[in-house]
Amino acid sequence: MVKLIYEKYLAGFGTTQIADYLSKHKIPIPSDYNKKKRGTKSLTYGLWQQSTVRFILSNEIYTGTVIQGKRKKVSFKSKKFIDLPEEDWVKVENMHEPIISKEDFERVKKIINSTKGSRTVKNDYLFKGLLRCYDCKGYIGIRSPDKNGNIYGRCQRYGRFGKFDVCSPHNFNYQVFEEQMLEVLRNVCKEYTNTKKLEEIAKQSKAKKSQELNIKKQIDSFKEEIEKETRKLEVMYDDRLAGIITLDEYIKNANRIKETVKGYEQNIKELEQELSCNSDKTKKESRLSNLIEEFLNMEKPTKEIIREFIEKIEIHSDKQVDIYFKFKPLQDLKNNFICAKKDYERKAK
Numbered sequence: 208m209v210k211l212i213y214e215k216y217l218a219g220f221g222t223t224q225i226a227d228y229l230s231k232h233k234i235p236i237p238s239d240y241n242k243k244k245r246g247t248k249s250l251t252y253g254l255w256q257q258s259t260v261r262f263i264l265s266n267e268i269y270t271g272t273v274i275q276g277k278r279k280k281v282s283f284k285s286k287k288f289i290d291l292p293e294e295d296w297v298k299v300e301n302m303h304e305p306i307i308s309k310e311d312f313e314r315v316k317k318i319i320n321s322t323k324g325s326r327t328v329k330n331d332y333l334f335k336g337l338l339r340c341y342d343c344k345g346y347i348g349i350r351s352p353d354k355n356g357n358i359y360g361r362c363q364r365y366g367r368f369g370k371f372d373v374c375s376p377h378n379f380n381y382q383v384f385e386e387q388m389l390e391v392l393r394n395v396c397k398e399y400t401n402t403k404k405l406e407e408i409a410k411q412s413k414a415k416k417s418q419e420l421n422i423k424k425q426i427d428s429f430k431e432e433i434e435k436e437t438r439k440l441e442v443m444y445d446d447r448l449a450g451i452i453t454l455d456e457y458i459k460n461a462n463r464i465k466e467t468v469k470g471y472e473q474n475i476k477e478l479e480q481e482l483s484c485n486s487d488k489t490k491k492e493s494r495l496s497n498l499i500e501e502f503l504n505m506e507k508p509t510k511e512i513i514r515e516f517i518e519k520i521e522i523h524s525d526k527q528v529d530i531y532f533k534f535k536p537l538q539d540l541k542n543n544f545i546c547a548k549k550d551y552e553r554k555a556k
């Protein structure tokens with residue numbers, strides 16, 4: 208298989224063409240081969256990626272050379288590794304029977320280096336990386352503008368493996384999508400901040416404050432009880448010393464008091480947990496309010512702020528869109544604004 212890949216590459220086939228050739232001929236991909244040995248199932252459809260072919264084409268091990276010291280630990284304590292420059296690698300030649308000659312390997316290396324950096328120009332789109340295909344859960348790729356300046360989104364897995372009947376296009380006009388999505392986000396945010404909600408939040412926080420005060424009072428009263436019990440114990444100890452009570456009585460009562468104190472301490476612990484839970488919730492809510500205010504004040508929102516409150520957006524094949532917010536209140540609100548279907552289809556801006 209390795210020989211075949213090198214032969215094809217040197218004969219002028221591209222890495223994608225080679226990957227497709229191997230997929231068509233049902234040659235198991237390396238990770239499937241490894242998983243079969245470990246007995247786990249693969250989610251890769253058994254199809255070859257261009258990157259796997261490229262990895263095999265740049266792995267010197269097939270020439271019989273073993274390389275060590277490609278990476279090193281950042282420090283003695285750390286688990287992190289850093290990549291070292293090629294001149295620092297330790298290469299030991301002729302460690303095993305070569306599959307690929309050194310000459311062929313060098314020829315391949317030259318071709319790979321000459322094609323590096325010539326690939327697609329990267330564009331920075333607002334929702335890039337957040338879009339997923341609802342059906343295969345893979346990424347939605349955003350393509351470069353076509354000759355009319357239209358930008359389309361498409362299931363990446365379909366784009367790459369559609370010819371093997373994997374997934375479906377999920378095509379949509381990205382520019383129209385972005386505009387409408389921003390509109391939906393603004394509406395959800397406005398709904399969250401509108402006066403009714405603010406009133407509700409104010410009421411809630413008032414109720415919350417009195418609830419908090421109540422919990423604190425309960426904690427204090429339990430603390431007082433503990434003090435009382437401790438004093439009882441001291442008095443009993445004096446009584447025992449003075450011979451007023453027997454040892455048996457003392458032990459029996461002391462144990463009872465210790466149990467009571469333990470119970471109070473447990474109550475205090477639970478109440479304190481409740482308090483810290485409440486304050487986490489409040490912090491999260493005020494962070495959300497700040498975030499929304501910032502977002503609504505932006506004429507053109509940034510990628511960063513959108514990622515602050517959106518987890519992912521899934522696109523159905525019929526253009527239905529599911530937004531997943533990172534904050535529950537927004538997640539609960541969004542249904543008011545998203546119609547069942549939006550027409551992102553081939554509609555120019």
Ligand SMILES: [Zn+2]
Binds near residue numbers: 343344345375377
């Ligand atoms: Zn898909």
